[in-house]
Structure formats: structure tokens, C-alpha cells
Amino acid sequence: MISRRSFLATSGAAAALTHINPDFFINSAYAQTRKPIVFLSAENITGNWDPTAHTTLSQKNIEGYVMGFLARAPMRPDNPDEMNYELAEAIELLDGSRLQIKLRSGVTFHDGEPFGAKDVKATFEYGAQPDRPAQWYPGPTDSFEVTTPDDLTVIVDTSKGGYSASLFIFLAAYLPMMSAKDIAGGPNGPLSQRLNGTGPFRFVEQRGNDTILEAFDDYFKGAPKVAGVTFSFVGDATTRILSMMNGQASIIERLEPEQIDTLSGRDNIKISKLVSVENKYLWFRCSKPPFDNPLLRRAACHAIDREILYEILGDAGHPSSNFISPIKFGYIDLENYPEYDPDECQRLLAEAGFPGGQGLPELEYITSVGFYPKTKEYGEIITAMLQEQGFPVTLSVMEVAAWNERLYDRPGGGPGHMIDCGWSTGSPEPDLVLRTHFHSSSKRITGIVDPEIDAALDRERSAGSLEERRRLIQEDLTPMLADKAPALSLFTSVMVHAIDSSLEGLFLFPDGSIDASTADFV
Amino acid sequence: MFILGFLARRLAQGALIVFLVSFLIFTLLRVIPGDPVRLMVGGMAPDELVEQIAAEMGLRDPIPVQFMRYMGGVVQGDLGQSFIRPASGAAVGGAQFDDATRSERARVLTLIADTAPFTIQLALLSMFFALLVATPIGVYGGLNQGRWPDRLALYIGSLFVSLPNFWLGIVLALLLSVHLGWLPAIGYQGFAYTILPAIVLAVEIIPFILRTLTVSVAQIMRESYISAAYIRGLSRTRIIFAHALKNASVPLLNLLGVQFSMLLGGVLVVEFIFDYPGLGLLTINAVLQRDFPLIQGIAIVTSAAFVLINIIVDLVSTSIDPRLDY
Numbered sequence: 001m002i003s004r005r006s007f008l009a010t011s012g013a014a015a016a017l018t019h020i021n022p023d024f025f026i027n028s029a030y031a032q033t034r035k036p037i038v039f040l041s042a043e044n045i046t047g048n049w050d051p052t053a054h055t056t057l058s059q060k061n062i063e064g065y066v067m068g069f070l071a072r073a074p075m076r077p078d079n080p081d082e083m084n085y086e087l088a089e090a091i092e093l094l095d096g097s098r099l100q101i102k103l104r105s106g107v108t109f110h111d112g113e114p115f116g117a118k119d120v121k122a123t124f125e126y127g128a129q130p131d132r133p134a135q136w137y138p139g140p141t142d143s144f145e146v147t148t149p150d151d152l153t154v155i156v157d158t159s160k161g162g163y164s165a166s167l168f169i170f171l172a173a174y175l176p177m178m179s180a181k182d183i184a185g186g187p188n189g190p191l192s193q194r195l196n197g198t199g200p201f202r203f204v205e206q207r208g209n210d211t212i213l214e215a216f217d218d219y220f221k222g223a224p225k226v227a228g229v230t231f232s233f234v235g236d237a238t239t240r241i242l243s244m245m246n247g248q249a250s251i252i253e254r255l256e257p258e259q260i261d262t263l264s265g266r267d268n269i270k271i272s273k274l275v276s277v278e279n280k281y282l283w284f285r286c287s288k289p290p291f292d293n294p295l296l297r298r299a300a301c302h303a304i305d306r307e308i309l310y311e312i313l314g315d316a317g318h319p320s321s322n323f324i325s326p327i328k329f330g331y332i333d334l335e336n337y338p339e340y341d342p343d344e345c346q347r348l349l350a351e352a353g354f355p356g357g358q359g360l361p362e363l364e365y366i367t368s369v370g371f372y373p374k375t376k377e378y379g380e381i382i383t384a385m386l387q388e389q390g391f392p393v394t395l396s397v398m399e400v401a402a403w404n405e406r407l408y409d410r411p412g413g414g415p416g417h418m419i420d421c422g423w424s425t426g427s428p429e430p431d432l433v434l435r436t437h438f439h440s441s442s443k444r445i446t447g448i449v450d451p452e453i454d455a456a457l458d459r460e461r462s463a464g465s466l467e468e469r470r471r472l473i474q475e476d477l478t479p480m481l482a483d484k485a486p487a488l489s490l491f492t493s494v495m496v497h498a499i500d501s502s503l504e505g506l507f508l509f510p511d512g513s514i515d516a517s518t519a520d521f522v
Numbered sequence: 523m524f525i526l527g528f529l530a531r532r533l534a535q536g537a538l539i540v541f542l543v544s545f546l547i548f549t550l551l552r553v554i555p556g557d558p559v560r561l562m563v564g565g566m567a568p569d570e571l572v573e574q575i576a577a578e579m580g581l582r583d584p585i586p587v588q589f590m591r592y593m594g595g596v597v598q599g600d601l602g603q604s605f606i607r608p609a610s611g612a613a614v615g616g617a618q619f620d621d622a623t624r625s626e627r628a629r630v631l632t633l634i635a636d637t638a639p640f641t642i643q644l645a646l647l648s649m650f651f652a653l654l655v656a657t658p659i660g661v662y663g664g665l666n667q668g669r670w671p672d673r674l675a676l677y678i679g680s681l682f683v684s685l686p687n688f689w690l691g692i693v694l695a696l697l698l699s700v701h702l703g704w705l706p707a708i709g710y711q712g713f714a715y716t717i718l719p720a721i722v723l724a725v726e727i728i729p730f731i732l733r734t735l736t737v738s739v740a741q742i743m744r745e746s747y748i749s750a751a752y753i754r755g756l757s758r759t760r761i762i763f764a765h766a767l768k769n770a771s772v773p774l775l776n777l778l779g780v781q782f783s784m785l786l787g788g789v790l791v792v793e794f795i796f797d798y799p800g801l802g803l804l805t806i807n808a809v810l811q812r813d814f815p816l817i818q819g820i821a822i823v824t825s826a827a828f829v830l831i832n833i834i835v836d837l838v839s840t841s842i843d844p845r846l847d848y
Contacts, residue, residue, distance in 0.1 A: 047607070047608035234708070235810075236797070239794075239795060242699070242707055243708040246695070246699040246708070
């Protein structure tokens with residue numbers, strides 16, 4: 001029986017229910033208009049926005065949206081030397097040691113300051129200071145002189161340093177242009193607090209793990225069509241895949257081969273595969289026994305059958321036989337690159353005084369898991385192949401933070417005897433890899449000090465023309481590196497992205513950075 | 523007077539527990555491999571610099587000395603500064619040793635205060651879902667011991683307790699978010715993002731509530747005062763709701779207190795899978811980066827919450843059943 005009281009209570013509750021907005025509890029993952037691009041990154045950032053304070057790839061990718069570059073290099077295998085002008089209108093070698101850069105007019109930074117020659121001069125002079133952690137310049141600030149005949153002309157003179165000014169050509173596609181006003185504030189000033197560039201997207205804020213960028217309507221090539229970019233660090237690969245599948249993410253990176261299979265059959269997702277600027281290396285600790293002996297390094301290289309690694313990597317690896325990626329200036333398949341040859345391995349072991357590996361100390365091979373694809377899997381294969389030839393190797397698989405702690409050279413040699421790591425720089429410039437790792441002034445991971453390699457690196461750096469430099473890299477420097485084997489480049493990474501199929505107009509660079517200035521959801 | 527004495531005694535015990543937990547965590551962090559200073563200064567920094575910074579930060583002092591210095595700050599409400607995270611709260615990679623933003627590292631208390639509400643929201647919602655499902659099934663099972671409702675409760679409990687949360691999280695995200703598009707799954711942009719992880723956590727809790735309810739209700743229904751209630755002519759509905767459930771709520775309340783505390787500290791996997799920005803995700807990143815002050819801060823806050831929740835539970839239990847003595 002219904003009483004008056006229970007009727008009123010029931011009807012009141014029913015009326016209240018009609019006023020509850022169910023969107024508060026449940027809203028579709030798809031319901032968005034003019035949504036920003038959501039990029040899920042596998043790597044976190046450094047927390048310091050100064051572009052010269054880090055070499056972290058994810059942060060370089062954020063800079064790709066925000067900062068302006070004198071030129072950009074598409075870096076495709078069929079034309080690795082191609083350069084497209086952006087903030088520059090022309091880059092011209094006046095002679096072997098003088099480079100002239102003509103700048104585009106009417107460009108402004110996101111804070112409203114006009115861009116001009118003073119900013120290029122300040123960027124070069126600041127970035128090349130010896131105390132800047134990201135050492136990308138061919139020489140320190142006192143090895144070159146930058147003059148600005150007018151507001152839109154820059155001349156770089158390298159005669160003091162004794163190297164070719166052509167080294168700045170490919171760097172033009174890699175160095176983000178900073179504001180002279182910001183640089184004047186020094187490393188503790190605004191540079192470290194936020195990004196300020198001339199690119200298509202403006203830095204808004206760092207919100208937890210999300211870097212929020214919004215379209216910069218005064219971008220010199222026209223206002224971007226998307227509202228902005230949200231660049232988020234999501235450490236777990238499965239989480240990134242799920243985000244892509246349910247439409248929350250627009251782009252995810254560093255897909256594992258089996259993840260490519262999972263996503264490639266879906267209508268709402270497209271897969272981009274690019275031969276990248278990143279080679280993956282097995283670095284030897286050259287500053288301590290036993291790999292201070294080049295015979296042993298070569299013996300280890302000849303123990304490794306890289307064909308098997310390609311099978312494990314599938315779409316994530318591209319065969320290459322050099323210390324730089326095929327899309328870098330000067331790449332060539334080296335004839336003397338150490339290939340799998342057990343007999344040669346045994347011969348070299350015997351010549352080094354360790355026949356069949358007898359007498360070798362216990363060796364540690366360090367690798368990481370959770371960032372690069374398949375490192376553990378192919379690490380186990382390499383370990384087995386080395387053991388087969390008599391190297392007493394054990395593999396240490398570490399999470400990224402512990403591996404990162406052990407990565408670099410230290411006085412007396414870095415931890416372990418071999419370590420796995422990739423190196424990626426978004427420019428065709430080969431010295432960003434070769435000089436960084438194999439010159440005794442840098443020797444980041446290997447710790448190698450070899451006057452012959454130093455001399456070869458200095459020779460190619462001082463070449464009078466690009467053609468002469470190419471010849472020296474291909475015929476002098478890289479064959480010497482193959483002989484001395486301070487590292488073994490295992491393969492070139494293939495940069496695999498999954499992209500929302502409704503997102504068109506993106507241009508992906510082989511270092512993972514993206515030009516989204518003309519992108520739109522259609 | 524009883525309440526004041528009870529509170530004083532339990533808070534003193536709680537302070538001792540928090541102190542011991544803090545010392546244990548503090549010591550363990552310092553004996554595991556992985557030098558946080560090496561992560562802070564970057565791999566290329568020379569060993570001398572690592573040692574210099576470690577000495578400046580007091581990290582080479584004996585552990586008891588470090589601990590007492592740390593607790594000196596804690597009693598003044600200062601949980602210290604994160605080794606790694608900047609003030610923006612972002613999870614960051616190894617910085618360079620001359621990183622200019624070093625002075626801008628986030629306060630641990632701020633990081634916890636920013637993330638704890640998300641975890642509390644998740645814990646409360648999962649508790650709500652768990653009670654919504656487990657209460658009717660558990661009570662009905664307890665009232666019908668040995669019959670199908672009891673077996674149903676047992677089967678559901680056995681099934682749910684066997685489901686690994688990481689597997690369930692991925693399957694539910696695939697089903698409800700990817701295929702059906704009903705719910706968002708990853709990150710947090712609004713309340714709806716709490717629902718899926720809450721369901722996963724609820725599935726973890728339901729077996730414990732089911733078991734507690736079926737057993738306690740069945741036991742109470744066999745008590746003599748329930749038989750007496752029938753003889754007094756009370757309706758079955760009144761007997762169940764006014765007498766049986768009230769008495770059965772004491773063990774349930776204790777269980778909920780423990781489960782809620784466990785949720786606050788034990789949502790690591792679920793928050794990681796769903797990229798849910800709560801204490802669990804903060805903890806995982808802190809551990810991966812050897813962010814000692816942050817790990818210690820989270821441990822202290824969660825153990826303090828554990829103690830407080832249990833004091834409240836005991837207090838409420840005593841008010842329901844005055845015979846209880848804690």
C-alpha cells in the first residue's frame with residue numbers, strides 16, 4: 001500500500017534523479033572538439049628548461065614544438081644532407097672559416113621580443129661555453145667569433161679555433177634559438193624556468209607530468225590549426241598502448257615490435273616507421289682492462305652475429321655497418337666493419353694472450369629494461385654468443401634509473417666492462433656522435449684516449465669543404481674506428497610511432513621530434 | 523574521561539609505530555644499491571663531486587645521526603625536499619650536476635598534499651563499490667548458511683581473490699574503455715577517471731568483506747538473543763536490521779579500517795597501470811629514482827594514516843559495542 005509520505009519521497013527522488021548530470025560520472029573518452037594533440041612520452045624530462053643544460057631526448061622533443069631553428073633537416077635515407085631553411089633564409093660558406101647566415105624578418109619570440117641576429121649570436125656564444133652540460137659545438141666560445149653586420153645577418157668566424165665553419169651548417173638544424181634577453185639572465189634566470197622560443201607552440205606550464213603547450217597564433221608560418229600539445233610522461237608501455245587504443249592519446253612513441261602488430265590492424269590508428277638518427281651501441285670500457293686492449297674489443301665484435309639481433313628486433317631495428325646512422329652526413333657501409341667471424345674472434349683472443357678466452361677476468365655487461373625495445377632479449381643473445389667464444393660474461397639487467405647511474409665513464413673506468421645505450425641527435429652532423437664519444441676531450445661512455453683517433457677527428461673537423469670532410473669521414477675516421485672498435489654499433493633504431501589516424505599534417509623527424517605546425521584533426 | 527585516556531594511550535602507541543616504521547624505511551633506503559647523489563648529479567659527474575655533494579647533504583654521516591636530524595625536521599612538520607622533482611611536480615630524469623634549478627626542488631609535503639586527495643578519492647570510491655556489491659551478497663549468504671546464497675558468496679570471493687589486479691586493470695580498460703568507449707582509463711582529467719581503477723580495487727576488497735560478513739552474520743544468527751527476539755514476536759526484518767547487522771558491523775568496521783589503510787599505501791600497481799596521479803604513482807617514481815626524502819615522507823604519512831584510521835575504527839567499535847576494551 002502506498003502512503004502519502006512514501007509517494008512524495010519516491011517521486012521526489014525520481015525528480016532529483018532527472019537532474020543529475022551523468023557526465024559527472026561517465027563521459028566518453030572521445031567527446032572532444034578542437035582537442036590538443038596528446039603525446040605520451042616514454043621518457044621523463046629533466047626539470048630544467050635551459051636547452052643547453054641537458055641531452056634528454058624527450059625534452060628535445062618538447063623543444064621541437066616550442067623553439068625555432070635556423071633550419072630543419074628532414075633526414076631521409078635517400079637525401080640525408082637535405083636542409084630546409086626556417087629562421088634562416090640563407091646559410092652560406094664565405095670561405096673555409098667564415099659562415100654567413102641571413103635571417104628571416106618579422107619573427108617574434110613567444111614573449112613578444114623580436115628575433116634577430118643578436119639572438120643567434122647570444123645562442124652560439126652561450127651554448128658553446130665549456131660549462132654548459134650539452135656540449136654540441138665544435139669548439140668552445142673562445143674558438144670562434146660571431147659578428148652581426150646588421151639585425152638580420154650573422155657571420156661565424158672559426159679561424160681562431162682552426163676548424164671549418166661548415167661545422168655550423170648541420171648544427172643549424174639542431175640548435176634551438178634562444179632569446180638574447182633570456183640568456184642575459186644566465187643559467188639561474190628565466191632560461192631554466194620555462195621555454196621561450198619562436199616555434200608554433202607556446203609553453204604554458206608544467207602540470208605534474210604534463211607539459212602544456214598552446215598554439216602560438218603569431219607563428220611566422222601561420223597559426224597552428226590544433227589548440228595545442230599536451231606532452232605527458234607515461235612510463236608504462238601498456239598504459240601508453242591502452243591510451244592510444246581508447247582515443248585518449250594522439251601519438252605514442254617507442255613501440256615494441258609486438259605492439260606494432262597489435263595496433264597496425266586498427267582503423268583509428270596509423271603506424272609511422274622511420275629509420276632514426278639513433279644507433280644502438282655496445283660500448284666497451286676502454287680505459288680499464290681488459291677492453292683497453294683493442295684486440296680483445298675486436299674479438300668481442302667478431303663474436304656477435306648481428307643478423308640474429310635483427311630477427312629479434314623485427315621492425316624496431318635497421319641494419320647498418322658504421323658508427324653513425326645511415327641518415328647522418330658521411331655514412332657509408334664500412335668494408336672493414338667487424339662482422340660475425342668465430343675464427344677471427346679466436347685468432348684475436350689468442351693474439352691478445354687469452355686463447356679461447358682463458359685467463360680473462362669475469363666481465364659484466366650492463367643493459368636496461370623499460371626504455372629501449374628488446375634490450376634484455378638481445379642482451380641475453382649477445383651474452384650467450386660471447387660466452388660461446390670464451391668470454392666469461394654475465395648480463396646485468398637494470399631498471400632505467402640504476403642503468404643511467406652507471407652509464408658514463410668515470411676516472412678509472414665506468415662501472416662494468418660493456419654497457420648498452422643508444423645515441424640520438426636530431427641533426428645530420430656526425431660529430432655529435434663521433435667526437436662526443438671517441439675524442440679524448442669527451443669520451444662520454446667508453447673513456448677511450450687514443451691520439452690517432454683524436455687526430456683523425458681533428459682532420460675531418462678542419463676540412464676546408466663539405467666534400468673533403470665527407471671523404472675524410474668515410475675513408476679515414478670511421479674505418480679507423482672500425483679497426484680500433486671502442487664500441488660496436490649493433491643496429492640503427494627505427495623510430496616507431498602510433499598516431500591517431502584522424503590527425504594529419506604531422507612531419508616526424510628521425511630523432512622523434514615532430515613538426516605539428518600544420519597538423520589538424522580531420 | 524575514558525575517551526581521553528584511550529586517545530592518549532593509542533596516540534602514544536601510534537607515535538611509536540610511526541617512529542619505528544620511519545627508522546626501518548630510513549635504514550633500508552640507505553643500504554640498498556643505488557646512490558641518489560649519483561642520480562642527482564648525473565652520470566658524468568666526477569666521483570669527487572658526488573662525495574662532496576653527499577657530504578654537504580649529510581648523506582655520509584652515520585645512519586642514526588641522519589635519522590635524528592631528519593626526525594627533528596619531521597616533528598616541526600618539515601618532511602624535507604625532494605632530491606629529484608622540481609617544484610612543478612614532474613617526474614624527471616637524471617639532471618646534470620650543475621643543474622641551476624636544484625634550489626627549486628619540490629617540498630615533500632607539497633607533493634604528498636597534491637597527490638593524496640586523488641588516492642583518498644580512489645580509496646573511498648573503491649570502498650563504496652565494494653560495499654555495494656559485497657554487503658547484500660554477504661548478508662544474504664550469512665542468513666542462508668550452507669545454502670546457495672552462502673555458496674554464491676564463497677564462489678564470488680574465490681573468483682575475485684584469484685584475479686591479479688594488473689591483469690584485471692588491463693582487461694577492464696580494454697573492455698570498458700577501448701571496445702565500449704564508456705569510461706576513460708588513463709590519467710586524470712575528472713571524476714570519471716577514478717571509476718575504472720576503483721572497480722579494480724573493489725574487486726580486490728570484495729572477497730574479504732564477503733567472508734567477514736557471511737561468517738559474522740551466520741554466527742550472530744545462531745546467538746541466543748536472536749532466538750529470543752523471535753520468541754518476543756519481532757519481525758525477521760527487524761531482527762536482521764536492528765540486531766544482527768548492528769552486531770555484525772563491528773568486525774566489518776575493523777576490516778574496513780584495515781582495508782582503507784591498505785588502499786592508501788597499496789595502490790601502487792593500479793595507479794601505475796592507469797597512470798592515476800595519486801600516492802601510488804608518486805611512490806613508484808620515487809623508488810625508481812631513489813628519491814629518499816619522498817619515499818620516507820610517503821611512508822610516514824601512510825603509516826600515520828594507518829594508525830589514525832585504526833584509532834577511529836576502535837573508537838567507533840567501542841561506541842557500537844561498549845563491552846569492547848581496547
